[in-house]
Amino acid sequence: MACFSIPCNTGSFVIVTPSMPQKTYLGVCGGLGTRSFVLSSLGFNQCYKFPYEFVWDKKLGYCGGRSRVPSLRVPYCCKTPHGVSRSNKIQPFVSRSKGEKKTHYGKGEGNRLKKRFSLRLRPRLRLLAMRIKRASIKSILNELEVLIRKNIRAVAFSASVSVVFSLCFLFLKLTALPPPKSVPYSDLITSLQNGYVEKVLVEEGSRRIYYNMKSQNVENDHVSGEESQVVDVSIDVDVDKIGSEGASRAGQTPVVNVQKKFSKTRASIPEWQYSTRKIDHDEKFLVSLMREKGVTYSSSPQSVLMSMRSTLITVITLWIPLIPLMWLLYRQLSAANSPARKQRPNSQTVGFDDVEGVDSAKVELMEIVSCLQGDINYRKLGAKLPRGVLLVGPPGTGKTLLARAVAGEAGVPFFTVSASEFVELFVGRGAARIRDLFNAARKFAPSIIFIDELDAVGGKRGRSFNDERDQTLNQLLTEMDGFESEMRVVVIAATNRPEALDPALCRPGRFSRKVYVGEPDEEGRRKILAVHLRGVPLEEDTNIICHLIASLTTGFVGADLANIVNESALLAARRGTETVAREDIMEAIERAKFGINDKQFRSSKISKELTKLFPWMPSLMGKNERRQDDLKGPLGYQSLSS
């Protein structure tokens, strides 16, 4: 436990401890007037030298990471008998320039931003640096190996998908021909009129027209770049020569060279030199022009390779948006919630001793445990083990705790699930999960299934259009019918709203036994407190404290009492003491009854919000200036505990 004693006038504070990741400690000031107050924080058990940065805002009375003023640094901390305390010198966290005023609030926007930035970023950077320091290649590799092993199916799936995609990409790359030069339609017409065009191909099923120019015109008209012109000209010349003069001259050196050049260039020459897009209703004119000029023209379907290519491209472009959808579907349908995961090993540490104040419910459940363990020979009398027990009662009365205690005492496999987990996106999935769960429970019989918040799936049927929920409930009803008594599988369910349940669920043979877990009386509360105060060091006798709290907490349930005990221990820790005192408990009760006393924050926030909504209000009420000391807001708001 660590403790800082910081003199201040008033105000609340926040301590940000970047060296202790993810911990922000909140505290409240001792009150108005000059006094010292004590900050205490749980979890400090070493001597920390540096840095503790805390932010104190006496004007606003609230920080929560939005602090304005002076950030102070506690330079040293050393161990004392009471924990860790700071040296009595407090230094300003942000060093001020000489000209700057030494006021708490006048640091300027730049400084504030800088401070906020450093407060947020520095701890993260420090954490990152620490992690990087600790990380070694070996451990990273090990972690990677474990990760791959854990997700072997996902890894195999993504690897095969990437292989398929790479193969497709390779195929597309290899089959890709250099595309013909795309020109306007008017170019084609002009070339045709000038008699330059040699061959035209009209592609079926598309608007593309491909054409080649007569060889002399290719270079003149369209080839750019001197070098390539030279190469192409020499090719034409040599090809002609080869064609006309025969092979006799083919042996000559220049021709061989040119042939080499020719074969090289040919590889990169597309089948069609030019392509253009057809203009609608101009086909007649085009055909007549081609006829007139004696151009060879034809039409052909797309080549197999090209159609394959375009199909592949279509498929890939379709799959790209489909992949996230498929992934979602895969996650929904995957066996992430398979019954094997539902199985809890019999490591329950909760027993009936830990549940108090609900004696009648305990007796009912103890009987079931005895039946499961075979202590009561109910069969001799022709009795059957109840299939379902419904725990009904207000929140926090200990229904879940009772179910856990049953599992702990019975020593049988315990399957626990919240009914909301059966609510699924896809129709039929919830029902499938119920089936899986019951199958697993049957396999491990004798066993207990615990369904918490049963009303999430057990609501009355036919009230909504939610078919999925109805199907899930139907499956639950069927499964509960399907139990043989000898199976010794008991279903325990808990709900706060028994009236919302479908009557079919509660009929005998299903949840035939309804156990009411109500609010404890004073004696019950005393017993519950005794359970929760077992490990808490108290200044006074436990019995006295139990009586005291029980008498002050009428209407409180087990969860409230557990919370009071925990809060008082936290308050004592904040004070830096070793034991929990009566004052801590009283404050914890007050907090449980009225909430945490954040009146200053609340009033200022409420007044701000009201001013935003009704800007005329402060002037109307003559309260333009903000009143820091007045706890009442513009509408006379006052906190409960003020």
Ligand SMILES: Nc1ncnc2c1ncn2[C@@H]1O[C@H](COP(=O)(O)OP(=O)(O)OP(=O)(O)O)[C@@H](O)[C@H]1O
């Ligand atoms: N009768 C009790 N005896 C001891 N502790 C209790 C009792 N009732 C509640 N508690 C404490 O309150 C905590 C919450 O109780 P639990 O979850 O069992 O309540 P619940 O009735 O199931 O609430 P909900 O209906 O909201 O699910 C328990 O973990 C336990 O610490």
